[in-house]
Amino acid sequence: MGFLDDLKRQADALREQQSTDQAALQHNIQVTEQACKTALAYLKTLADQLEVLKPASHARYSLDRQHTYGGLRMSDFYADARHKPVHGEPGFDYVLLHWQLKTGQTLQLAKDFPPDIERLDARLRQAAVPVEREVVRHPDTGKLVEVRYRVELDFRASVRITPRHETAKLHFAMQNLDELEGLSFELPADQLDTARLDELARWLTGQPHRTLDGVQNLRRSIC
DSSP states (O other), X not given: OOHHHHHHHHHHHHHHHHHHHHHHHHHHHHHHHHHHHXXXXXXXXXXXXXHHHOOBOOOEEEEETTXXXXXXXXXXXXXXXXXXXXXXXXXXXXXXXXXXXXXXXXXXXXXXXXXXXXXXXXXXXXXXXXXXXXXXXXXXXXXXXXXXXXXXXXXXXXXXXXXXXXXXXXXXXXXXXXXSEEEEEEEEGGGOSHHHHHHHHHHHTTOXXXXXXXXXXXXXXXX
16 A cells, blocks of 8 residues: 555545534534523523512522521513524524512611621622722721722522533523522533423422532532
């Protein structure tokens, strides 16, 4: 066998491998896109029902030791999706469900201890509530006296599903479902079905659920 035949054999093997890789990629994209379509249709219907029912949340949101809020009505549900090109074709960027938990209250408080200020700032960022923040310093020394806060107590929660098309996985990012925390995990796209989404709906409405069964790369971030 000549050198040219050897090159041809190598090129044929590479072509076959590239064809196999491309077919696998297209399969992963199709599975992931279908999962996103299933999620969007389900979450839109769920949002419509919960907007009518406005169930009381089981979550408890603590800004500090003196200010904890629970039993809040869930409202302003909205489900939507954003799109982007995926390997030259229209595809999903993410699917989102978000809602609010309103107290109807405005809270005014002040903190003068730096660790307390840092903790409160972190919790307010996590809560995504409207905040007016004023730093008060001593007029002569410039030293910190206190930080004053005016907080509109409209907590926000959300579920964001981001597709990982190449690996056929879905990345879930949850905000404030049980408390002021972020939670994330991954799920194979072919495992997302109505039964799995029903578990998520149970979680949102405070019922026993199995949303986290079998998930991958589970992480929590509590303020």
